[in-house]
Amino acid sequence: MITLHDISYLRLGCRDLDQMVDFGTRILGLELRERTATHAYLRGDNSAFNLCYIQGDERYDASAFEVPALADLAQAEQELSALGIAVQHGDEAACEERRVDAFISFTDPNDNRIELVYRPHVTGVRYFPSRDAGITEFGHFGLHSRDIERDLAFWTEVMSARVSDRIGDGALLRIDEVHHKIALFSSDTTGVQHVNFQVASIDDVMRAWYFLQEQGVPIVFGPGRHPTSTAIFIYFLGPDNRVYEYSSGVKRITDEAGYVPRHFEMKPSSFCMWGARPNVKEFSE
């Protein structure tokens, strides 16, 4: 089994880097930490970055997870190879580009690009937001799945994630006490399905609601409250057409041994207990 310590970062291809930097800073409220001609590193906490936008193929994305020890990379490579999954080693330049000491990359059974990283760089400089969005951490992300049972088996049996709740086919997976850091949703494509940042309180979610409307940002779901994680949320679209989410109050699962996942029906009320209706394809019946 491969043990994931935490989510680390997302690499997101885009056609217009300036536009994504503007969105990331002025709208999302992330800090632009570094910028090259082709790469922009943005963060909502003290890590080197959470999101790296890369000028070029807008369909490109990769999601990264931290493993605790260097030896975990070699062990992961062995286990993945035994399953017939091809593994690449990051060379020095690729490590530098990702601000990590070492990493391997592969594609999961859904062809999602996954990176396992050792020692993602953390800074001693506190996150300085470019707007007061109230971000407290990089919360979780959703991945598309063209075959949920196949992908769920991979993420739980190979990557040691645990199911916290299901909604229809969808699955919310934890790798620590936080209710979920990975979500799998049934779809016909690959890659990142949504990007979540946690904010401090309901006030930040409601402030975002007014702010996003004023800025003309399309809101696609919420404000609302998830019955699953109990988090209060709002979802909106970036200029890259990706779905972004702020949420606050995600529950923790402390009774690891005794917890039994619940299976919510595939209905809007399973995504929002206040009655908001999702305008997000993967959340709809």
Ligand SMILES: O=C(O)c1cccc(O)c1O
């Ligand atoms: O927080 C949740 O429970 C949740 C449920 C459905 C979809 C999501 O994106 C979520 O974050």
Ligand SMILES: [Fe+2]
């Ligand atoms: Fe989410």
